[in-house]
Amino acid sequence: MTGSFGPTMDRRTLLKLGGTGLALTGLASLAACSSSGGGGGTNASATLKMLYFGDQKAATTIQKALQPQIKKIDKNAGLEITAINGTDWNDFIAKVLTQIAAGSAPDLVSVATEGLQQMAAKQMIMPLDSYVTKDMSSLKSYFDDVHPALVESMMYQGHLYELTDSFNAGSMFYSTDLYSQAGLTAPSDKWTMDDFHNNAEKLATLGSKTNAFDWVVRLWGSWTSFLYANDGNLLTEGKYSGGDWLWNKAYADNPQAKGRRGGWKWGDPTANSKAAIEALEYVIELQRANLSPSPDVGGGGTLQGLFASGRIGMTIGGGFWAGGLHNAGMKDGSFDVQKFPIWKSDKSLFGAGGYGIFNTSKNKDLAWEVVKMLVKPETFDLVYPGNVTTPARKSLMTADRYKTTGPDHWSVFWDQLDGSVPISAPPYYQALATSLNQRTTQAISSGNAKAALDGMQSDLEKAQANS
Amino acid sequence: MSTATETRVTASRAKSLRAARRPGARRAARREAVFGYLMIGLAVAFVSVFTLIPILVSLGLSFFSWDVITPPQFVGFKNFTRLFSDGQVLSSFGVTIVLAIGIVVLQIALGLLLAVLVNNRKHKWTKALFRTTFYLPLLASTAAVSIFMGYLFDAKFGLINYYLNEIGLPSVPWLVNPTTAQITMVLVVVWQQVGFTFVLFVASLTSVPTDVLEAASIDGAGPWRTLFRIKVPLISPTILFATVVAMINAMQLFDQPFIMTKGGPGTATTTATISMYQTGFQNLQFGYASAIAILLLVIILIVTGVQFLAARKLVFYQ
Numbered sequence: 111m112t113g114s115f116g117p118t119m120d121r122r123t124l125l126k127l128g129g130t131g132l133a134l135t136g137l138a139s140l141a142a143c144s145s146s147g148g149g150g151g152t153n154a155s156a157t158l159k160m161l162y163f164g165d166q167k168a169a170t171t172i173q174k175a176l177q178p179q180i181k182k183i184d185k186n187a188g189l190e191i192t193a194i195n196g197t198d199w200n201d202f203i204a205k206v207l208t209q210i211a212a213g214s215a216p217d218l219v220s221v222a223t224e225g226l227q228q229m230a231a232k233q234m235i236m237p238l239d240s241y242v243t244k245d246m247s248s249l250k251s252y253f254d255d256v257h258p259a260l261v262e263s264m265m266y267q268g269h270l271y272e273l274t275d276s277f278n279a280g281s282m283f284y285s286t287d288l289y290s291q292a293g294l295t296a297p298s299d300k301w302t303m304d305d306f307h308n309n310a311e312k313l314a315t316l317g318s319k320t321n322a323f324d325w326v327v328r329l330w331g332s333w334t335s336f337l338y339a340n341d342g343n344l345l346t347e348g349k350y351s352g353g354d355w356l357w358n359k360a361y362a363d364n365p366q367a368k369g370r371r372g373g374w375k376w377g378d379p380t381a382n383s384k385a386a387i388e389a390l391e392y393v394i395e396l397q398r399a400n401l402s403p404s405p406d407v408g409g410g411g412t413l414q415g416l417f418a419s420g421r422i423g424m425t426i427g428g429g430f431w432a433g434g435l436h437n438a439g440m441k442d443g444s445f446d447v448q449k450f451p452i453w454k455s456d457k458s459l460f461g462a463g464g465y466g467i468f469n470t471s472k473n474k475d476l477a478w479e480v481v482k483m484l485v486k487p488e489t490f491d492l493v494y495p496g497n498v499t500t501p502a503r504k505s506l507m508t509a510d511r512y513k514t515t516g517p518d519h520w521s522v523f524w525d526q527l528d529g530s531v532p533i534s535a536p537p538y539y540q541a542l543a544t545s546l547n548q549r550t551t552q553a554i555s556s557g558n559a560k561a562a563l564d565g566m567q568s569d570l571e572k573a574q575a576n577s
Numbered sequence: 578m579s580t581a582t583e584t585r586v587t588a589s590r591a592k593s594l595r596a597a598r599r600p601g602a603r604r605a606a607r608r609e610a611v612f613g614y615l616m617i618g619l620a621v622a623f624v625s626v627f628t629l630i631p632i633l634v635s636l637g638l639s640f641f642s643w644d645v646i647t648p649p650q651f652v653g654f655k656n657f658t659r660l661f662s663d664g665q666v667l668s669s670f671g672v673t674i675v676l677a678i679g680i681v682v683l684q685i686a687l688g689l690l691l692a693v694l695v696n697n698r699k700h701k702w703t704k705a706l707f708r709t710t711f712y713l714p715l716l717a718s719t720a721a722v723s724i725f726m727g728y729l730f731d732a733k734f735g736l737i738n739y740y741l742n743e744i745g746l747p748s749v750p751w752l753v754n755p756t757t758a759q760i761t762m763v764l765v766v767v768w769q770q771v772g773f774t775f776v777l778f779v780a781s782l783t784s785v786p787t788d789v790l791e792a793a794s795i796d797g798a799g800p801w802r803t804l805f806r807i808k809v810p811l812i813s814p815t816i817l818f819a820t821v822v823a824m825i826n827a828m829q830l831f832d833q834p835f836i837m838t839k840g841g842p843g844t845a846t847t848t849a850t851i852s853m854y855q856t857g858f859q860n861l862q863f864g865y866a867s868a869i870a871i872l873l874l875v876i877i878l879i880v881t882g883v884q885f886l887a888a889r890k891l892v893f894y895q
Contacts, residue, residue, distance in 0.1 A: 204858040211645040232646040232861075321733075403733045404753045407839045416734070540859035552843030555754050562843070569665075576862065 157188035160218035163202045169193035175492040199224035200543045217471035223461040230266040231537035235466035237269035253360035255503040258367040263532040265373030268352020272464035276499040278428025279460040279526040280331040288423045306451040310401045313423035322401040324422045331426040333393045339453035342385025345534045346377030376536035379570035382563040390559035429500025436515035446517040541573035638867035656868035669852035677827035679763040688774030696782045712772035723836035755845035774819045781815035813892040
């Protein structure tokens with residue numbers, strides 16, 4: 111085709127311009143991909159941005175409820191909470207990272223144990239040591255009220271990265287109605303795996319529509335609870351050195367702080383250890399014996415629904431189940447809780463939640479003031495109305511708090527913290543969670559725990575090497 | 578090209594040349610050129626922004642190690658050498674191909690069968706009713722469909738197992754067993770996507786010349802012979818198009834397995850795109866994830882190329 115178009119813009123010129131544009135756009139995209147780092151400074155009278163795991167409606171409610179507290183800190187300051195939806199912490203962390211990659215620079219994050227070491231190792235959140243040291247006197251009442259196990263779970267390589275406000279220990283919830291129908295009495299706080307198994311067998315006699323026990327595939331409160339009780343773990347347990355700066359000042363006279371160090375150091379994988387194989391085989395056997403159905407992956411909504419509708423006798427839950435079951439229509443007294451049964455040890459697991467400050471925040475000083483406000487006793491119910499998690503402060507663990515939701519034995523949530531270990535969430539948590547999901551479902555479907563855990567061991571070794 | 582058409586083109590060109598000699602014609606031609614480029618530019622910009630640039634950036638990133646947080650580091654072909662020795666990722670490509678074959682075969686066969694059945698209906702309203710019914714699932718959000726199907730196929734309390742039990746049949750571990758999970762995934766995808774091939778085939782069958790069908794009928798061809806010897810060859814270009822599109826879509830399968838099984842049990846439904854997501858967004862290895870994306874792109878190109886090559890012998894153009 112010739113002569114049809116004017117000489118001002120030919121195809122070659124257009125392609126050249128297009129090519130240059132593409133190249134520039136490509137380069138710009140790559141350049142934009144790398145994080146810009148963060149300035150330190152403080153700009154009081156700013157609106158802080160906080161990322162929150164949940165839906166936007168709840169986030170907006172919390173945001174509104176917290177505004178008066180924010181105004182007390184600085185009448186010109188504001189707080190904007192952005193909700194990040196997800197089925198589990200794995201999903202949440204992936205989306206936080208995507209937001210940051212997209213150029214968003216939030217100031218605060220509410221993140222649980224699952225994401226703490228990953229964010230700290232990637233230097234996304236900053237150590238709070240200097241702020242804590244500076245405000246130690248005003249934080250004394252906070253540390254006096256919070257179990258040192260929770261504080262230690264928020265440390266990494268000797269530094270404190272978050273102030274915790276909540277936790278959930280993996281306890282055993284049971285339906286008092288089904289227990290009663292099966293002629294069972296409430297388990298004692300010293301109950302063992304044999305007791306658990308006997309109770310499951312009796313619950314199974316209630317009929318095929320009742321599942322004696324059910325669980326969800328995830329790191330917190332999964333077959334991992336059995337693994338911990340079997341005195342094992344997916345990773346070698348260890349602790350980072352350091353942390354004396356905190357323990358010597360904040361917990362000097364507290365016997366529960368003895369032996370606390372600079373945070374949990376998750377070492378080489380032990381996913382195919384004897385304890386792990388035994389624990390996974392145990393839950394497979396429960397399924398074979400029709401004492402447990404096939405578990406779902408992640409979340410826990412379905413499990414909660416089944417428990418609330420009286421189709422599950424026992425399941426692993428934390429303080430969040432109190433509010434969850436109450437909201438699902440269960441009446442106080444129709445369910446109760448006990449510590450996780452003792453197997454080879456009384457070790458159980460927990461996960462904690464708290465607040466950290468992003469390294470990229472330009473309002474770190476103000477963010478620190480907001481973090482302190484968020485862990486005050488009066489803030490807890492504004493953020494978590496209706497017992498949807500367990501307060502990290504012992505002073506908030508009262509009979510009055512649980513009188514509308516139950517359970518009667520609410521005190522086990524706190525009592526279980528002694529001798530407990532946080533979930534093993536290393537900096538490569540995401541890869542660990544993916545492998546855990548895949549290999550657990552593989553074991554359940556094939557019935558071969560050993561082969562699946564050998565695979566998980568290999569996955570974790572690769573993930574550790576790549577981290 | 579016919580003589581009449583050639584005459585029309587020559588006359589049009591002569592008219593343009595005459596116009597170009599007139600004062601102001603040059604400016605008009607330039608305006609026309611700018612408008613033409615603008616129109617092309619929009620399409621080029623759209624494809625560039627949403628397809629070409631992401632592909633180029635992915636290609637670039639596949640030579641880097643990048644965790645989103647720290648700046649990318651050039652690693653050459655390391656991601657690709659790792660990819661070809663990574664059993665899990667390669668297995669996800671195997672799963673993708675198995676699922677894609679199942680989906681495409683069933684989608685094309687079922688789409689054709691439904692189209693033939695509907696096309697044979699005499700009443701227009703029944704045709705319209707079936708067309709709408711079969712096309713409706715395609716309009717639903719894949720995420721919503723996947724969540725719904727997850728509940729439907731749940732081994733514990735799913736409606737399907739409930740009704741199976743009601744008629745005395747045992748529960749099926751739909752999403753719990755690797756084989757049944759793959760079959761379920763194929764069924765769910767086909768249920769939602771079959772409307773697309775169905776509508777294409779209905780339109781194509783309608784355009785089959787009636788005189789050819791009448792001639793076949795006079796020659797004594799039965800319905801099956803007419804279908805396989807007359808209709809199928811005549812609509813083979815549409816079958817090729819539907820197969821290529823279905824294959825490309827199936828190779829990118831993500832939503833259904835991600836929502837319904839998270840890629841499990843084990844890795845039975847972990848497709849290449851899920852593997853890519855896990856590598857990039859969960860393990861923060863965006864360079865490696867880009868290498869997986871590039872390999873998937875190459876495989877899709879090869880599969881599509883093979884389909885077009887095979888079509889040379891199998892597709893009949895009128």
